[in-house]
Amino acid sequence: MKYVIVLGDGMADEPIASLGGKTPLAYAKTPELDKLAAYSEIGMVHTIPEGMSPGSDTANLSVMGYDPKQYYTGRSPLEALSIGVDMKLDDxxxxxxxxxxxxxxxxxxxxxxxxxxxxxxxxxxxxxxxxxxxxxxxxxxxxxxxxxxxxxxxxxxxxxxxxxxxxxxxxxxxxxxxxxxxxxxxxxxxxxxxxxxxxxxxxxxxxxxxxxxxxxxxxxxTRPSLDSFEEKYHKKGVMISAVDLLKGIAVGAGMDNIVVEGANGGLHTNYEGKAKAAVKALTEDGYDFAYIHVEAPDEMGHQGSVERKVQAIENLDQRVIRLVREGMDASGQSYRLMVLPDHPTPIRVRTHTSDPVPYLLYDSTALQNRDWHYSEAEAAASQNVLGEGWRLMNHLFSQGFDNV
Incomplete structure (x- = not known):
């Protein structure tokens, strides 16, 4: 079994009047997510521990399976790791x-x-x-x-x-x-x-x-100290991101980073390159787990651009998720695919919030017709709720559904 997380940074949002009362995720044309959701588990997960700031640092640590209350020492030290800074204890x-x-x-x-x-x-x-x-x-x-x-x-x-x-x-x-x-x-x-x-x-x-x-x-x-991802989960993992924070988490966790040419963290990043790199890592290079991080929805939320945030989500659907699904299907290998944001970045406030986020979990070996769509509202209506985001990784690596 292979495992993939596709993370749309800041993708979750609030209902917006100009979108007919829908969120950007619900409004966007996402045929791939609609196809997957019909055979997936969906639900809500709290990625930000109570009392902690809703940053991409704490949220992605949670999604990666590291309890921020235990492992978080600040955002910048993680970024320093990614660019090769050898921090001293008093730095x-x-x-x-x-x-x-x-x-x-x-x-x-x-x-x-x-x-x-x-x-x-x-x-x-x-x-x-x-x-x-x-x-x-x-x-x-x-x-x-x-x-x-x-x-x-x-x-x-x-x-x-x-x-x-x-x-x-x-x-x-x-x-x-x-x-x-x-x-x-x-x-x-x-x-x-x-x-x-x-x-x-x-x-x-x-x-x-x-x-x-x-x-x-x-x-x-200050200098962080993360447990080895491979020792923790017995999976060989790889990170695919243009953002130093995510690369730093990977370095700290002993995971490999794949640098994709043209991946820049913006709206016009190399989506296809990220998807293809993940499929190759899983099907040819011996990795068990790939974490694909896409920054664009978050950046568009900070810009306050409804149209560009919708575009970023549609790009994620067709230019990352679709290619990952097609590549994994073509390989003949069984896989579990999870899609989620790390935190909301609502257009209304142009910054992060601590609200829970929707997740989708697809298993190529356990297809069940759920008649669901992937959005904040439907994920909440599913009544699947995971209160501690750092437990999500165990859920991805487990077998079956609805055991949150």
Missing amino acids: VAIRCNIVTLSEDEPYEKKTIIDHSSDEISTEDAKVLLEAVTKELQNETYQFYLGTSYRHCLIWSNGSVVELTPPHDVLGQTIGQYLPQDEMLRRMQERSYEILSRHPLNLERRKKGRKPANSFWFWGAG
Whole structure:
């Protein structure tokens, strides 16, 4: 038996008036999910433990089978693992977003416009990161290039200070959300002074792109320690994601990462490449389990774009899930396929919430006509509820259905 999880980051949502009172997941044209749901178990799962922040870090740890209350030490340390940072015990890792701020006010009165700087390319981000680090980097503060707008700061002998995620305060004045630590705040302000007049941003403005004009620090944490996935579940696993956070979880869990060319975490990522890589890993390369992570629905939720979030879900259906199902069927190998979000990213709030999310579990060897569709409402109506998300992996690896 082979096992696959297809995770649509932030895919769950709330009913939206412009969609006729449907969620983007219920509204989207998803013929593949409809086909699978008719023969699958569906239900709801709580991926965010009570009292913890609804981030992709805690949520994906849950889905991967690691109780966040036991294993979570912060988001940025997981990302640091993915880019090869060897953290010391007294190091603190901090996420460094390159964001777009408004430009006509003093720094503390600026508004955060875009947490991703128009989904800036890694190539452009590298230029800007180098421009700032030439001045700010020293033995205490070391910067590391990540992917797109997502980068890393390692603070030697640092403190795990409280910092606000930029996607939580989109459209708001930033003053009350700036770091309380004096040096971190000064570095953010200085980054704006350097980047706002950088030639690359001057060119971006001419082209109608948002300037990538400030660093934003958040997600502080210490070095993580995850148990080996293979020892824990007796399955050889592989991660397929464009996002450093997911790659870092895989590194920490001793899983392999597959890098797919053109996979960028945006709406126009290489969906097909991810699907084909997973099928090859399972059918040719000896892996038992593949985790396919697609960031696009979450990014569109943060952007507040109903149309683009629907498009991201439809892309996931036809350009990932369909290809995985067809590839696995063609291989003749039996498999169990689970589809779910990690957390909701509702259009209404443009950030994450802690609400439970719908899951779908398909078993190629146990086809039963359920007459279900995959949506938040139908999953809730199924009355299948898993209260602790980290137990979901055991459910995937078990046999049969409806034993949550």
